[in-house]
Amino acid sequence: MEYYDPREYDLAGRIAKLKTKHGFIETPFLFPVIDPSRQNRYLNIIDRVGFNAFITNAYLLYRRNRGERVNIHDFFDWRKPVMTDSGGYQILLYGSVDVDNKTIVKYQKEIDSDICVILDIPTGTSMSRVEALNAIRETIKRSWESMSLIMESDQLWVLPIQGAPYPDLVYYSSLVSSRIPYHIYALGSPTVYLEKYDYEKILLLTIIARRNLPPNKPLHVFGVGHPMIIPFLVAVGADLFDSASYILYARDDRLMFEWGTRRLDELYYSPCNCPICSKYSIEELREMNRDERVDLIAEHNLYVLMKEIKQTKQTIREGRLWEYLEYKSKLHSSLKKAFGIIVKYRDYLMKYNPLIKTNIHALLLIDSNSVCNPRLEINRKNTYKYLIKGEYSKLLLLPALSKPYSNNRIYNMFREKYCEFKILFYHPYLGLFPPEVSNTYPYFQHEIGRLEYSSRIVREIINTITKLRVSDLKIVTVDNS
Structure with missing residues (x-):
């Protein structure tokens, strides 16, 4: 050696x-x-x-x-x-x-x-x-x-x-x-x-x-x-x-x-x-x-x-x-x-940070600072690059509420009701992502402390939707009252 x-x-x-x-x-x-x-x-x-x-x-x-x-x-x-x-x-x-x-x-x-x-x-x-x-x-x-x-x-x-x-x-x-x-x-x-x-x-x-x-x-x-x-x-x-x-x-x-x-x-x-x-x-x-x-x-x-x-x-x-x-x-x-x-200086850290490790552990998403975790940020960027290659003229945005996100009652209900719409999940840390990745890392392997949307994530979501050339957009929101 x-x-x-x-x-x-x-x-x-x-x-x-x-x-x-x-x-x-x-x-x-x-x-x-x-x-x-x-x-x-x-x-x-x-x-x-x-x-x-x-x-x-x-x-x-x-x-x-x-x-x-x-x-x-x-x-x-x-x-x-x-x-x-x-x-x-x-x-x-x-x-x-x-x-x-x-x-x-x-x-x-x-x-x-x-x-x-x-x-x-x-x-x-x-x-x-x-x-x-x-x-x-x-x-x-x-x-x-x-x-x-x-x-x-x-x-x-x-x-x-x-x-x-x-x-x-x-x-x-x-x-x-x-x-x-x-x-x-x-x-x-x-x-x-x-x-x-x-x-x-x-x-x-x-x-x-x-x-x-x-x-x-x-x-x-x-x-x-x-x-x-x-x-x-x-x-x-x-x-x-x-x-x-x-x-x-x-x-x-x-x-x-x-x-x-x-x-x-x-x-x-x-x-x-x-x-x-x-x-x-x-x-x-x-x-x-x-x-x-x-x-x-x-x-x-x-x-x-x-x-x-x-x-x-x-x-x-x-x-x-x-x-x-x-x-x-x-x-x-x-x-x-x-x-x-x-x-x-997280862009500098991203150059050295492995995207995934063999002995992987769930990401701990603590608060709004967690949005900047290089491993999470790289995943979001890669997902956005993948999304803008697709066709989303009719888009339904669902809140990612409980894992696995693509295998719960709410998702199945809206998928049947809006069968002509493409569905994307939105999440305060994970951003936008398609149902097919919801069982992969880190979309499944993460634990959340505090749910709060940062201005960074909101901007990322808006910018991505703008690039998707959506003609008919429906958003399902959560009533926290």
């Missing part, structure tokens, strides 16, 4: 096997950050929770060991995959590091990392356009500079995409980078947006980058470590993430949940049944010594992150990632805005 092997698709998200020297990583995946100076304290925790890889900082390891070569798997006593960052985050924080790109690239080769990152220049969010463009050009220069060093390497190499906060510069950076043959691409500098819950911006920049990059190569998004946003980023094509959020939040007594974050002193009950929350009450966590509490909250946060990764994978397998995003969008106002980006 190739080093990256996608197996399941939904929207622009996918489940894939990423092959490294020390084993496979199933994506989507989040690399917990491990500080080289505190490795023993948290490695056992991330392993226990189920993370089979982590990321650490090669630059900090280089400084700690004064450049001395050390096998990273021996150093951490870890026989599974290890990813190393190059010091770009330190450049973002402090402006520079006391090592050059070639040195840190060679060092990552020597310590035997599985996934390595060249030393890029992050643009952050405070650079001017000129500064950001110069940072991109320097990163691109370094990517070519590194090629001679990594060509024969059996490691996976990552090329960071910079340009934030300027969408056009992210476009430029990703377009140029797509022509440079790295194994993995990574979008940099989203941390500030995450801290501000500006998920719209992160999604937009991720979409811009993903569209320009080779679809057969994974995309890493640096610094993403909250369960709220992970499935949204997966849906637009992100595969890998990394974050130290689990421990940073824990040191501040903050607990992650799928819907947000709460400080320990804000909680009376824990709405979580992970092993930590099942064993300790909120009161017990408050009363224990700080070091023990930090470790336990960090472990809780890791369990929540792992649960989100697994939940996202499950929805991809079921073909219900869109429905999951709909559900998530109702948990927080920032996620509602994020879902707006998903809706806006």
Whole structure:
């Protein structure tokens, strides 16, 4: 197999096997950050929770060991995959590091990392356009500079995409980078947006980058470590993430949940049944010594992150990632805005979204947002194309009330009464469709939450009827009084 092997698709998200020297990583995946100076304290925790890889900082390891070569798997006593960052985050924080790109690239080769990152220049969010463009050009220069060093390497190499906060510069950076043959691409500098819950911006920049990059190569998004946003980023094509959020939040007594974050002193009950929350009450966590509490909250946060990764994978397998995003969008106002980006760019998602899956599940039609589900929208478009090829001079429109729509009393009654009329069903989510498809997917395999007609569906129905050249139209309506 190739080093990256996608197996399941939904929207622009996918489940894939990423092959490294020390084993496979199933994506989507989040690399917990491990500080080289505190490795023993948290490695056992991330392993226990189920993370089979982590990321650490090669630059900090280089400084700690004064450049001395050390096998990273021996150093951490870890026989599974290890990813190393190059010091770009330190450049973002402090402006520079006391090592050059070639040195840190060679060092990552020597310590035997599985996934390595060249030393890029992050643009952050405070650079001017000129500064950001110069940072991109320097990163691109370094990517070519590194090629001679990594060509024969059996490691996976990552090329960071910079340009934030300027969408056009992210476009430029990703377009140029797509022509440079790295194994993995990574979008940099989203941390500030995450801290501000500006998920719209992160999604937009991720979409811009993903569209320009080779679809057969994974995309890493640096610094993403909250369960709220992970499935949204997966849906637009992100595969890998990394974050130290689990421990940073824990040191501040903050607990992650799928819907947000709460400080320990804000909680009376824990709405979580992970092993930590099942064993300790909120009161017990408050009363224990700080070091023990930090470790336990960090472990809780890791369990929540792992649960989100697994939940996202499950929805991809079921073909219900869109429905999951709909559900998530109702948990927080920032996620509602994020879902707006998903809706806006659904044409992009349609290019990757399989129309039907072998292990198909019924579509969950929740509210008017469900109309935009790409799987449903593609079916409507295909049905409309089919309809306008037919002859409908006499047309009877029936409301689709109960499944199977073509095998109920109302349909049979009107078919006998208006035998000279063609019959089409109309539905608040499915639009117009002929009786002969009413037993096929998704016209039969769907569940409805709230019946409401959106202006989008009404326009689609009117436009389609106009194209059918109907001379005699009869519409059966439902009396809801």
